[in-house]
C-alpha cells in the first residue's frame with residue numbers, strides 16, 4: 001500500500017492490507033486499485049467472517065520481527081488476538097496496539113535504523129496490552145462518533161482513502 005504521511009515517506013511506516021494474498025500475479029492496475037474488506041463488524045465490537053487464522057499468523061510474524069517497533073490494528077482485532085493468545089505470546093502482543101480504523105489494513109512502524117539520527121519512540125507499556133486499557137476502546141467515549149447502523153457495512157477502502165485513516169497514528173503513543 002502507498003500512503004501520504006511523513007513517517008511513511010521516510011520509510012519507517014508501512015500499511016499492509018488484511019486481504020489474504022491469493023494471487024501474486026497482480027497487474028500494475030490491480031496494485032493501484034486493489035482494496036481490502038474490513039475484518040471488523042459494523043458495530044466495531046468484534047471481528048467478522050473475513051477474519052482467518054492466517055491473520056493471526058501474519059500479525060505474529062510481523063510483530064516478532066526485532067526491526068518492528070509497533071503494529072496498529074483496530075481494537076476489535078487486538079481483542080481477538082488477546083482472546084486466542086497462548087502462553088509466551090506477551091512479547092509480540094505488546095507491540096500490537098489498538099487504534100481507530102485499521103480494520104482493513106495493519107500499520108507497521110519500524111524502529112529507527114542505527115545511525116539514522118531518528119529518535120526512537122518509547123517502548124509500549126509492559127505486558128500484552130490485554131487489560132483495562134484495551135477495554136476502554138469499547139466504551140462510548142472511544143467508539144464515539146457512534147458506529148454505523150447494523151447492516152451498514154463500511155465500503156472497501158482503496159488507496160485514495162488511506163492517508164486520512166492513518167494520519168492520527170503519527171500522533172499516537
Ligand SMILES: [Zn+2]
Nearest residue numbers: 015106107166
Ligand atoms: Zn495505517
